[in-house]
Each structure stands twice: as C-alpha cells, then as structure tokens.
Amino acid sequence: MQPPADLGPNTELADSVLAEVMRGTGASVGLMYVLPPGQRVLRLVMASGVSRKIAAPWARVPMDASLPVVDAIRERRLVWLGSQQDIAQRYPQLGIVLPYEFMLAAVPITSGPTVWGGFVLLWPAWHAPQLSTAERKTINGCCLRAATMLQQAADSGRPPQPADEPRLLPAPPPSEADQGQAMAALRFAERLPVGCCSLDLEGRVTFINSIGAELVGAGPPSLLGKKPWEVLLWLHDPLFEDAYRAAVVSRQPSSFTAKHPPDTWLFFQLYPDDSGISVHITPAVGQPAATEPCSPLPSPAEPVGVTALYHLTHVAAVLAEAAEVRDVVELAADQIVPAFGPKAMALSTVEEGRLRIVGYRGYSPSLMDRFDAIPLTSDTPVVRAITTGAASFFPTFADLKRSHPQARHQDEMAAWSFLPLTVSGRPVGSLVLAYDHPHPFPPAERALLTSLAGLIAQALDRARLYDAKHTLARTLQTSLLPRVLPHIPRLDVVARYQPAGHGMDIGGDFYDLIPCTEATTTVVIGDVQGHDPAAAALMGQVRTAVRAHATDGSLPGDVLARTNRLLTDLDPGLFTSCLIVHLDLTNHRLQLATAGHPPPLLRHPDGCTETLHLSPGLLLGIEPDADYPTTEIPLPPGALLALYTDGLVETPGIDIDNATTALANELARAQSEDLNALADALLDHAEQSAPSHDDIALLLIRLHDEP
Numbered sequence: 160m161q162p163p164a165d166l167g168p169n170t171e172l173a174d175s176v177l178a179e180v181m182r183g184t185g186a187s188v189g190l191m192y193v194l195p196p197g198q199r200v201l202r203l204v205m206a207s208g209v210s211r212k213i214a215a216p217w218a219r220v221p222m223d224a225s226l227p228v229v230d231a232i233r234e235r236r237l238v239w240l241g242s243q244q245d246i247a248q249r250y251p252q253l254g255i256v257l258p259y260e261f262m263l264a265a266v267p268i269t270s271g272p273t274v275w276g277g278f279v280l281l282w283p284a285w286h287a288p289q290l291s292t293a294e295r296k297t298i299n300g301c302c303l304r305a306a307t308m309l310q311q312a313a314d315s316g317r318p319p320q321p322a323d324e325p326r327l328l329p330a331p332p333p334s335e336a337d338q339g340q341a342m343a344a345l346r347f348a349e350r351l352p353v354g355c356c357s358l359d360l361e362g363r364v365t366f367i368n369s370i371g372a373e374l375v376g377a378g379p380p381s382l383l384g385k386k387p388w389e390v391l392l393w394l395h396d397p398l399f400e401d402a403y404r405a406a407v408v409s410r411q412p413s414s415f416t417a418k419h420p421p422d423t424w425l426f427f428q429l430y431p432d433d434s435g436i437s438v439h440i441t442p443a444v445g446q447p448a449a450t451e452p453c454s455p456l457p458s459p460a461e462p463v464g465v466t467a468l469y470h471l472t473h474v475a476a477v478l479a480e481a482a483e484v485r486d487v488v489e490l491a492a493d494q495i496v497p498a499f500g501p502k503a504m505a506l507s508t509v510e511e512g513r514l515r516i517v518g519y520r521g522y523s524p525s526l527m528d529r530f531d532a533i534p535l536t537s538d539t540p541v542v543r544a545i546t547t548g549a550a551s552f553f554p555t556f557a558d559l560k561r562s563h564p565q566a567r568h569q570d571e572m573a574a575w576s577f578l579p580l581t582v583s584g585r586p587v588g589s590l591v592l593a594y595d596h597p598h599p600f601p602p603a604e605r606a607l608l609t610s611l612a613g614l615i616a617q618a619l620d621r622a623r624l625y626d627a628k629h630t631l632a633r634t635l636q637t638s639l640l641p642r643v644l645p646h647i648p649r650l651d652v653v654a655r656y657q658p659a660g661h662g663m664d665i666g667g668d669f670y671d672l673i674p675c676t677e678a679t680t681t682v683v684i685g686d687v688q689g690h691d692p693a694a695a696a697l698m699g700q701v702r703t704a705v706r707a708h709a710t711d712g713s714l715p716g717d718v719l720a721r722t723n724r725l726l727t728d729l730d731p732g733l734f735t736s737c738l739i740v741h742l743d744l745t746n747h748r749l750q751l752a753t754a755g756h757p758p759p760l761l762r763h764p765d766g767c768t769e770t771l772h773l774s775p776g777l778l779l780g781i782e783p784d785a786d787y788p789t790t791e792i793p794l795p796p797g798a799l800l801a802l803y804t805d806g807l808v809e810t811p812g813i814d815i816d817n818a819t820t821a822l823a824n825e826l827a828r829a830q831s832e833d834l835n836a837l838a839d840a841l842l843d844h845a846e847q848s849a850p851s852h853d854d855i856a857l858l859l860i861r862l863h864d865e866p
Contacts, residue, residue, distance in 0.1 A: 174328055176305050177205050183297035187410040188281035192228055193319045194274055202321035207328035208433055210361040219493035227265035228277045235813055238265040241288050259409040260284040266298055270306040272821045283410040354440030362386045362403050371440050374425055393420055406431040416443050478618040482625050487618045488518035501592040508588040544577040545586045550609055551577045552600040574598035576608055580616035587619050644672045647680050649744050649863045653834035657855040667698045668804045668856040673709050678745040681709040684802040684858055685737035697733055715739035715752035716789035726780035734778040738802060749794045752787045754779045757805050760823050764797035768827035770819055799861045801826060806855035807845050834859045
C-alpha cells in the first residue's frame with residue numbers, strides 16, 4: 160500500500176476536517192482533492208465512506224475535465240446536483256459510471272486568490288432538495304480550515320505531495336460493548352432462521368452466520384475477508400456486484416435474486432450504512448428468472464466484474480474528450496493503474512522506426528530511459544506485440560523467459576501484459592502493464608485489456624492528427640507576433656505569450672514594441688475577439704495598422720482612432736481591445752490611450768503599485784467616430800509598467816476589478832528585480848488563482864535613468 164498523502168504536520172487535521180464536514184452535513188461519502196503547485200491535475204488525497212475501487216476513476220482529475228469539482232474550482236462556487244437527472248444532464252460521464260440515485264456537492268478550497276483544491280460530498284436521495292443554511296455554514300467553515308491548513312503547510316516549506324493512492328478514512332468506530340453484549344449479538348444472529356452476512360465498504364465478508372453459510376454453500380473460513388462474487392462463482396455476474404456498488408454509493412437498500420446450482424433460488428437484500436453493508440439471505444419464492452445470469456458460470460480464476468466494466472466505460476468516456484497526445488497519455492496513465500490493478504504501466508508510440516515512451520506510472524525514470532527509443536527491429540516482447548499485432552500475457556517471469564530466452568528481469572515485477580495499439584491494422588504504439596505479484600490473466604481479463612488497448616489506440620490516433628493541426632495553427636499565430644523585441648537604450652522590456660492550455664482555438668492576443676525616434680518608443684498590446692483563424696488574421700491587420708500610424712509620431716489616441724476607422728471600414732464582425740503607450744525616454748513621460756483594454760499597472764521605485772484607470776474608449780471596430788482620449792503621466796526612472804491581456808485576470812465567478820487589484824498586490828510584493836523572474840511570478844500567480852482557459856500576453860517595461 161502506498162503511504163498517505165504528505166500534508167505536512169497536518170495530516171491528522173485534514174482527517175478531522177473531512178470527518179467534520181461529513182458529520183456536520185450528514186454526507187455519506189466525502190472526497191478531498193488538492194491541486195499541487197504548478198500542476199493542472201487535481202489529486203484525490205483523502206476519501207471516506209467509499210471503497211478504493213469505486214473512487215479509483217477519480218483519483219487524478221485534469222483541470223479541464225467536465226466534472227463538478229473542476230467546475231466548482233474554476234467558478235469559485237459550490238456546485239449542487241440534487242438528483243440523478245441533474246447529474247446525467249450536466250455531467251453525463253459521471254452519470255454513466257455511477258448510474259445511481261444520490262445528491263452531490265462540490266466546493267472549492269481557496270484562500271484569497273490561491274486555489275488549494277476542493278471537497279466532493281455525496282448524500283442519499285432522501286436528503287432535502289437543497290442544502291440547509293447550517294450545512295452550507297459547515298461546508299464553508301471546513302473549506303476555510305482546510306485552506307488554512309494547506310497554506311500553513313506551504314509556508315513551512317512542505318506543500319502537499321499527494322501519494323499514488325488516496326488515504327482512506329476508517330468508518331467511525333461503533334460504541335464500545337462489553338464481551339457479554341458482543342456474545343449476545345452473536346447468539347442473536349445465530350438463532351435467526353435466515354442468513355445474515357456483513358460486508359465492509361470494499362465488499363469483503365466480515366461476518367456470516369451459520370444459516371447464511373449453509374444457504375450459500377460455503378464455510379465461513381472460505382468467505383471471510385473475500386468478496387462473495389469472487390468465491391461463489393454463481394454470484395459472479397455484473398448484476399450482483401452492481402447491487403453492492405449501488406448500496407455503497409446511494410446508501411439505499413438494494414436486492415437481487417440468484418440461483419445457487421443446481422436449482423435453489425436465493426433472495427439477497429443489502430442494507431448499507433457508513434460502516435458497511437448488512438446482507439439478509441433467504442430462499443426466494445418462485446423462480447424470478449429475470450435476474451438469472453444469462454452467461455455460463457465463470458472459471459475459478461475469472462476476476463473481471465462489474466467494477467472493471469464500469470472502469471472501462473469511464474476510460475472510454477474520458478478518452479473521447481482527450482484532444483492532444485499529452486491528454487491521452489495523462490488520462491490513460493491516471494486511469495489504468497488505480498482502476499485495473501497493475502503496479503506499473505508504460506505507454507509508447509511508434510515514431511520513425513522506434514518506440515518512444517510517452518507516459519508511464521510506477522516505473523523509475525532511469526528504467527524508462529533505458530527502454531526509450533528501442534528500434535522496431537529488436538527482439539523484445541513489446542516490439543513483438545507491435546510487429547505481430549497480437550497481445551501477449553505472461554503470468555510469471557518464467558513464462559516470459561520461455562517465450563523470450565534472452566529476457567532479463569529488470570523491473571522487479573512478477574507478471575506482464577504487452578498490448579499492441581493498432582488502428583485499421585496500422586501500429587501506433589504499445590501499452591505495457593506490469594504486476595508485482597504473479598497474475599493469471601484469465602480470458603475475460605485478457606479481453607478487457609485488449610478492449611482497453613483498442614480505446615487508447617483510437618484516442619492516440621485522433622490526438623496525433625489534432626496535434627498536427629494544432630501545431631500548424633500555433634505556427635500561424637506566433638508568426639504574427641514579433642520574433643525578437645528591438646533593443647531600446649535605457650529601457651528593459653520582457654514579453655511573455657502563453658497560449659491557452661487546450662483546444663484548437665487560435666488566440667488573438669498581440670503585442671509590439673515600436674521605436675519611433677531616438678528618444679521615443681511606442682508599446683502596443685491588444686486582444687482580438689474570437690479564437691479562430693479569422694481572429695488571428697485580424698490581429699495581424701491591427702498590429703500592422705498600429706505600427707504604421709505609431710511611427711509617424713501621432714498621439715496614442717489618434718493612432719487608435721485611425722485604426723478604429725480602418726476596422727469599421729473592413730467590417731470583420733470582430734471587435735478588438737487595444738492599449739497604446741508612448742514613452743518619452745528623455746523627459747520621463749508616458750502618454751496612454753485605451754480601447755476597452757484592461758488597465759495597466761505602474762509600480763513606483765518605492766514599490767507602491769497603482770492601477771492606471773484611463774479615460775475609457777470603445778472597443779475597436781464598433782463606432783467609426785469613437786473618441787480615444789490620451790492621458791499623460793510621469794514615468795520616473797526605476798518605475799515598472801505592466802501591460803497584459805484579460806487572460807491574466809479574467810476568471811469565471813471572480814470580479815475582474817478584484818482580480819486586477821490582486822495582480823497589483825502581487826506585483827508590489829515581488830522581491831526580484833529581474834524582469835524575467837517577475838514575469839514568471841505574475842503568470843504563476845494567475846495560474847494559482849485559477850487555471851486560465853484564455854491566451855495571455857504580458858509586457859513588463861522598466862525605464863533606466865542613464866543609457
């Protein structure tokens with residue numbers, strides 16, 4: 160088992176926060192996520208009221224996934240889903256994998272502009288249609304405690320470091336009973352004329368009375384600590400395991416009827432609570448054939464059940480949303496290890512006659528470096544799987560050695576599967592799964608893993624085509640931006656352009672630095688409405704027009720007015736924000752004009768930072784006769800001017816004025832005088848406040864007193 164997530168000295172406090180929010184709201188299931196600094200994947204660090212297998216598909220959640228906790232963090236608000244219909248409509252991927260009646264709340268963990276993670280809470284369907292005031296107060300209070308805890312961990316130099324597996328909080332211990340009471344309860348269960356069985360939340364048998372053991376035809380020693388459908392082959396049917404999952408997730412009773420061979424029908428009733436499930440077993444009346452398994456009994460080594468099928472469905476759903484190759488790699492790596500049981504995995508793609516490792520989990524980087532870029536002419540298990548198109552499964556190293564006598568044991572694993580990734584007969588890569596114990600790979604599991612490889616192959620093929628188009632689009636956009644900013648004496652300038660994380664969209668953000676005379680320079684930054692080739696083309700036209708008008712010495716307001724008339728004549732159907740700053744390097748003066756652009760920030764030499772609220776002007780391309788006033792202010796030597804596009808401050812659910820003020824405070828607090836480090840700090844601040852889904856352009860300008 161993996162060690163619990165490292166939350167610094169506050170691991171026990173985190174336990175108590177999750178326990179408190181569940182106790183105070185009556186939630187049956189609780190999940191706590193953290194967002195590690197600089198990452199875009201939420202990590203499940205703590206869970207309560209649910210098994211590890213059921214939680215596995217959501218152990219790692221990308222920040223662009225369509226899930227309630229992501230929306231709660233992105234929009235800085237509580238997301239409430241009051242019915243199964245709400246879940247199916249708003250989050251169909253979640254509804255497919257958990258098709259049960261429950262209610263759900265997701266809420267972000269934040270402190271100021273920083274996002275630390277989020278909570279997800281589930282309630283049975285009999286909960287009120289809305290959260291009560293007291294429940295909301297409890298949730299808000301626990302989020303505040305969690306944020307304080309995570310902030311303290313970061314301040315102490317120990318930011319949260321999630322483990323590979325989440326920490327599972329045990330169920331609250333029952334009230335203590337003396338030995339006499341325990342024996343009385345045991346005798347009570349033994350006297351009952353019906354079968355009684357107890358399961359923990361993982362589905363393992365913790366108790367079964369004599370009548371229950373007699374009815375199912377197995378002694379208690381063979382059942383205790385095992386899942387019933389893994390021991391009793393006649394219970395190995397998706398319908399039966401699904402009844403257990405439904406009881407755990409919904410906290411509502413469920414039931415099913417099964418035939419104990421040769422012809423005894425049994426009725427199972429499941430009654431869940433926070434500590435496990437009580438099972439009532441009785442002979443069934445009649446022959447309810449509707450619930451009889453339609454497939455033959457599986458072999459004793461057939462472990463694939465409904466949970467694995469739901470995991471496969473979940474993987475299919477998330478891969479359908481993956482756009483880029485890196486998305487496919489990360490999603491596959493995040494899902495396969497926790498959901499399907501291997502200890503390690505490696506995903507490779509075929510590139511120019513070699514096999515390139517593009518993602519892995521559970522293996523060391525040094526081992527992956529050793530196997531990276533092996534030629535497709537080598538005689539190895541993974542290459543043979545690719546060249547033959549046939550998957551191979553090795554339950555032990557001895558099996559692997561018989562097939563490949565030259566094989567050396569290098570990864571400390573005990574069993575392996577080598578799965579080719581092919582599309583229309585064309586190899587695109589391979590998937591290697593490794594297990595730390597001998598693994599039999601029964602036929603049903605082999606079929607499941609082969610299906611998994613097929614899904615990944617199709618997603619990879621789509622993603623590689625997307626990446627090719629995406630690269631072309633980005634090349635078009637960046638070709639319209641200056642390759643290198645000109646050197647201006649007495650002026651330090653740093654520019655950053657950060658494209659949106661995902662999507663084929665082409666942004667319209669642009670900037671320019673235009674030398675006018677030996678003593679004057681014009682700086683331009685803007686953002687064209689839209690994210691498509693038309694926006695990129697218009698961005699190039701705007702930048703060219705501004706540069707042409709700025710070099711003739713016109714005031715910034717006049718440059719905007721002329722550019723605006725050009726755009727209204729062209730009538731592109733798109734609007735543009737733009738900010739123009741004219742710098743007089745000799746007299747230390749600034750002239751500024753804006754066309755609906757976010758306000759610049761000015762940090763004075765003493766560190767005091769202000770937001771420059773300029774006289775407003777309309778966006779370019781709306782009204783041909785719009786006026787753009789020019790504002791003039793001093794720029795003392797050593798002062799720093801920050802220009803940016805709205806991607807740096809615009810976040811759903813956050814007032815843009817508050818976000819701008821937070822950015823100004825971050826600029827004021829920054830200790831480094833190095834502009835590159837300062838630009839990186841401002842981008843990091845924006846990312847921690849909320850991951851951006853828009854392009855960002857940033858210009859930092861500082862004036863020196865002497866050349």
